[in-house]
Amino acid sequence: MVVVINTVRVVDVGREDGGGGTEELNGGNDGMLWEKNLDMSLEAEREMSNNYDNWERLVRAVIRKEEIWQMFHDRSPSISSISSDSSLDSEDLDVPFDFSRPGGSSPYQQLPQRTVDVPFDFSGLVFVRGFTPVFDLDDILRSTAEFLGKGTFGSAYMSAMDSGITVVLKRLNLANMPENMFRQHMDVIGNVRHENVSALRAFYFSKDEKLMVYDHYSNGSISAMLHGKTGENRAPLHWETRLRIAVGAARGIAHIHKQSGGKLVHGNIKSSNIFLNSNQYGCVSDLGLASMIPSPVMRNAGYHAPEVKNTRNVSQASDVYSFGILLLELLTRKPPLHAIGVNEAVDLVKLVNSVNGKERTANVFDVELLRNRSLEEQMIKTLEIGMSCVAKSPRRRPKMAQVVKMIEDISTMNTRSNLVFIEGVNPDFDLQDMLRASAEVLGRGTIGTSYKATLDNGSTIAVKRLREVIVTSKEFQQQVEVIGRMKHKNVATLTAYYYSHDEKLMVYDYYGEKSASSMLHGKIGENKIPLDWETRLRIAVGAARGIAHIHTQVGQNLIHGNVKTSNIFLAAQGYGCVSDVGLATLVSTTSVLDSRSSGYRAPEVTDTKKLSQASDVYSFGVVLLELITGKPSILSEDNEKDIQLVRWVSSVLREDWTVKVFDIELLRYPHMEQAMVKFLQIAFNCVKSVPEQRPKVSEVVRMLEDISGTNSGD
Incomplete structure (x- = not known):
């Protein structure tokens, strides 16, 4: 079955641009991703057939x-x-x-x-x-x-x-x-x-x-996700989710087939034995039970290979056949057997084989998937893999290791040619819209360049263009999915990402141009915005809550890796909101140790080049010092060598000049001096040179909330 569809051409993108200010995403001379004319055309919407959409599970x-x-x-x-x-x-x-x-x-x-x-x-x-x-x-x-x-x-x-x-x-x-x-x-x-x-x-x-x-596994089986339960509506399943289910299950089965000298068999692959693991990939259950019961009753004929129905002997080849049925289920959202009469049923393989010709291929796919026609090429390739797995002759079926590679190629194709939206996000724009948008450079940092992009529909997004990404596409995708699932009001919301050989982009909700850094220190030729004590305290409390939430993820092992005032913004409620979560682990060590971030870097990171939650605490301590002093993390004075803020504050306090430490703007609040001293003490606890002596961020949250008179529920 050969189907021809239009494909998307993605043009190679240049490196870092020079200059700032406002620039067109589709213009400029810097070779950016955005170009004026994207060679993208989609087929006209074809009539969808719903002949098979009322399939129901018989219970x-x-x-x-x-x-x-x-x-x-x-x-x-x-x-x-x-x-x-x-x-x-x-x-x-x-x-x-x-x-x-x-x-x-x-x-x-x-x-x-x-x-x-x-x-x-x-x-x-x-x-x-x-x-x-x-x-x-x-x-x-x-x-x-x-x-x-x-x-x-x-x-x-x-x-x-x-x-x-x-x-x-x-x-x-x-x-x-x-x-x-x-x-x-x-x-x-x-x-x-x-x-x-x-x-x-x-x-x-x-x-x-x-x-x-x-x-x-709390999400239930893939069977329940695909076919629902009696009396309930089926939940929507995006293509990215279905692809992750297929990739994960294929990897699991391939690993099983390598065990016991390459002879281990699962024997009972079906959608009710596949679940979503913590990374939202397919996970295979019920391993090895088929080999424990001689000649079991074949209840799930829709999944069993033809030779198993005759001999009742399962094999790795029959596992491949069963996995092929799973792929067909993911594509069609139809069960493996469909009753068409009292004593008659048709299996999914026969149904798909009955649809011949490219003009009718769309009738096979779940109508929900066809809403995004740019994904049709990927679905057709997945369908071809599924049909090769359900070949009647076991010898004609691929090995599971080959299946893994083919599906991973499609997964890479998915990230290469499209914006990948985080699960639960309802996109109102696509890659083409983003390429046409006008953009303004917000800033360049150790990890990449940030842009404000205004789309034709009037909405505004923030785009982070990463540099020196060193991880594989699989590792990138896994890390980004962890970040995307991390929903918290004090953590910037990741909505989509893009991965290609030359470009890695992160798309966030836009929180405004003013970071805590720009509000504190202003820009050249501009006056910095006066920040009152209450605003600074809300920035600190919100950012601390966000970092504390980050530290609870992935078995309490996730780190931010790049905490600084330029990555902290004001959320709608006026509290600090942390951006750039986890990106430091995707880029080279050179980027992490960039001199521009040296004022935030914990001493042990310079020595070991390894980030940790304790180094996040140190960086946040520097943020607190910036908020209380109004000075940047690195101070440059006339005819003097640059000095880190931590050392400058220490030298001033050694002379017992506490008032000299505080930003002059804060001296208007003499009745808050005791609270400011406590704030300063928290900051110094965070920047202790020994990591073990620093408090946990959850403790910092509690101490800051005590000063502000708020709690995490406010």
Whole structure:
């Protein structure tokens, strides 16, 4: 199937420009990204067919709470007590219940002490190496639980424990498996560690029960995201999200296939076994269960390769076939099987094959995706990958490592030819609009150049053009997605980004031209804006809150890396708002150590060239000194060598000239002198030479809020 569509040509862009002031994004002599005529044409909107848009998921699984209670409290639980019509794949049974008694009126009530003796050895919960045993089986049995569904290999439950930990519990149909064989399987599965494979946390074995414990993914499965639940509307899924699901799942499966000497098989790839990990990429669950049950009943015929239907023997090639079905689901938003009669159904592969000719290809894709016709080329390439994966002959299917490369190429193509908007942003402009916009240079810093771009629709955005980016496109995309998900009123909102070989752009909401630096120090030929004490305090409190929020991200390991007054703006409420989050980790060390930022640089960064949250605290301490003194981070005096602000303030305080330290503008507020002295003391705590002696930013927030009489909820 060959489809010809118009493509977008992106012109190579030049390097840093000279000069400032106002310039046209589509003009100038500096070879910028913006050019006057972008060779971009899109096909006219074609008529969309909705013949297949009313596909619905068939759900027949109904489980009574009493049956679940019996499963966990009878001395001899019977797997068969659950209706064989239930399906783990449906994931539509989201009725919560507790394990304490049947028919409970409150689905999430506090559970009483266990009174029924259950046939479990509480000491038998075995944690996989690397996971701390922070709960036991007793905690799980007393937890509030939600039945997720029943499938080929057993039943799944979400268990929310009193400690706040939530896990997924798999209860397996393995009544006759010997313990040594079960443990061998657990050893293999437990050793598979990858960010795109759901890790096995713990397991349990007894004569009557075989359990597996996994982390819980709060967003639900990809199946639920694509097809929704009974009585609910499906949530919108942007193309970037679907592509990340495909890339992540492919990487996870490829990693699985490299294990056990390149012989490990997943055996049960389907959208209900794919979840979103913390980086919002696809993550594969239920690894290895297919190999634990001989000749399982094939409930999910829509995912199984033709040879599996005949032999019931799964393989890496059949995994590839199942992944191909997943790709088709992501593209069409249709389930793998569609009932067309009482006893008749058509599978997704046959449906796609039935659509021949480029004029009808659009009918295959989810109508939601076709709203952005510039993405059609990427969708067609993804469709071609999916169809190669579902080739009837196993030998004609690609290896998963090849599939990963092909999808990553599309992902790179996505960032190369388009603005990529952050999840949740509803774009009202595109790359072409930005290229046509007029722009004003706001400033040049250690990491890049900032522009104010005014679009034809009247809206204004801030564009950061990065220089000396040293990370790969994959690393760039992952870091930017972390930044984009970080929603906070004191952190500048990232709306989109652009990545190509020659250009890396970040697009933000526009907060006005006046940074804290320009307000404090003014520009050449201009008078600086007088800042009263209350405004300076709000700038400090807001910026501290923003940095504190940044430090809580990515397992409390994220750093800002470039805290300075030129990266702090006033938000709508008049509080400081921090920009340029995390960009320092994308550029070269030379940029980080640029002499223009030396006044903010912690001593250890000069020695180790490594940034940290403690170095962020130091930089913020310099910001506080700027706010209290009104002086820049580096002071240049006539016939004198440049001196850092930290050293200048220290030298003045050694003479006990406290008043001389304060900005003359602040001397109009003598009744606030005590608060200013406390403010100065906080700043000096932050700029201590030993990193361990500096406070955490969360502590700085509390101290500044004490001075201002506000709290984080204000």
